[in-house]
Amino acid sequence: GAVVSQHPSRVICKSGTSVKIECRSLDFQATTMFWYRQFPKQSLMLMATSNEGSKATYEQGVEKDKFLINHASLTLSTLTVTSAHPEDSSFYICSARGGQTNQPQHFGDGTRLSIL
Amino acid sequence: AQSVTQLGSHVSVSEGALVLLRCNYSSSVPPYLFWYVQYPNQGLQLLLKYTSAATLVKGINGFEAEFKKSETSFHLTKPSAHMSDAAEYFCAVSDQGFKTIFGAGTRLFVKA
Numbered sequence: 001g002a003v004v005s006q007h008p009s010r011v012i013c014k015s016g017t018s019v020k021i022e023c024r025s026l027d028f029q030a031t032t033m034f035w036y037r038q039f040p041k042q043s044l045m046l047m048a049t050s051n052e053g054s055k056a057t058y059e060q061g062v063e064k065d066k067f068l069i070n071h072a073s074l075t076l077s078t079l080t081v082t083s084a085h086p087e088d089s090s091f092y093i094c095s096a097r098g099g100q101t102n103q104p105q106h107f108g109d110g111t112r113l114s115i116l
Numbered sequence: 117a118q119s120v121t122q123l124g125s126h127v128s129v130s131e132g133a134l135v136l137l138r139c140n141y142s143s144s145v146p147p148y149l150f151w152y153v154q155y156p157n158q159g160l161q162l163l164l165k166y167t168s169a170a171t172l173v174k175g176i177n178g179f180e181a182e183f184k185k186s187e188t189s190f191h192l193t194k195p196s197a198h199m200s201d202a203a204e205y206f207c208a209v210s211d212q213g214f215k216t217i218f219g220a221g222t223r224l225f226v227k228a
Contacts, residue, residue: 006159034216043206043220044160093159104150105216107159 002028004096006108014116015086021079021111023094029074030096034105035067038091050077084115118143120209122219130227135179135194137222139207142188148210149190151181153203154221160206166190177201202226 003026011019023033032051036044048064050056050071058064066088068080077096081088091112095105123138141147148167152160164175171183181192190207207219 004159044218046215049215091157095160104162104165105160107152107161109159110157112157 002096002098002106004030004094004106004108006094006111008111009109010112010114012114012116013084016083017115019081019084019113021081021092021094021113023077023079023096023108025075025096025098025106028096028098028106030077030098031074032097033071033077034095034097035069035077035079036093036095038093038110040091044093047079081113084113086115089113089115118147118209118211118215118217120207120217120219122205122207122222124222125220126223126225128225128227129197131199132196135192135197135201135224137192137205137207137224139181139190139192139219140188141190141207141209143209143211145211149181149183150208150210150216151175151179151190151192152206152208152218153177154206155203163192163205197224197226199226199228 005024007022035047038044047062048056048058052074056069071077093110095107097105119142121140150165151163154160163179164173166173166183174180179194204221204223206221208216210216
């Protein structure tokens with residue numbers, strides 16, 4: 001089955017640090033990748049959608065200068081949380097979808113980000 | 117616009133009992149529907165999907181769901197719960213476009 005690898009699984013860093021999270025589709029070409037944020041005991045909140053080679057489309061209320069998304073190839077997307085602060089602490093999950101829009105999204109295992 | 121409602125944020129069943137997790141959707145076009153499972157500190161794993169073929173969809177781990185257009189429902193069932201089924205379950209709807217909307221999730225507890 002389709003596999004999406006997300007790295008790192010956990011990050012603990014000081015306030016003001018920028019953190020990069022990678023999302024890779026290992027056995028399929030991901031034409032579209034999605035980045036979500038999940039708060040404890042809540043559902044997934046879509047942050048942005050990116051297509052390979054294009055600028056990401058951010059959801060309302062998500063700061064694009066704060067959360068930089070790059071989708072440089074059909075197998076790799078990155079999310080960089082710039083100048084992270086404690087309120088950015090959360091569980092970030094990426095997903096990828098290839099081909100037709102009736103295909104399901106395949107999810108990475110998430111990154112637990114903790115800003116001290 | 118699409119939306120999905122999962123009835124019951126928590127469901128508790130005994131091991132061996134029927135599992136029923138409810139999902140109702142709203143979509144202006146024929147929807148694609150999905151059920152995902154999430155274990156603690158992990159991403160989401162696809163259980164099954166409906167994309168306008170058979171209305172009764174069978175998934176992994178013994179789960180199945182039935183698409184009922186008249187009721188705008190896509191409830192998830194499993195005849196006999198196992199302890200390993202304890203997790204968070206998300207119903208999702210896509211309008212055949214780019215976005216998928218997720219429900220709020222239902223946490224399934226399985227009692228021994």
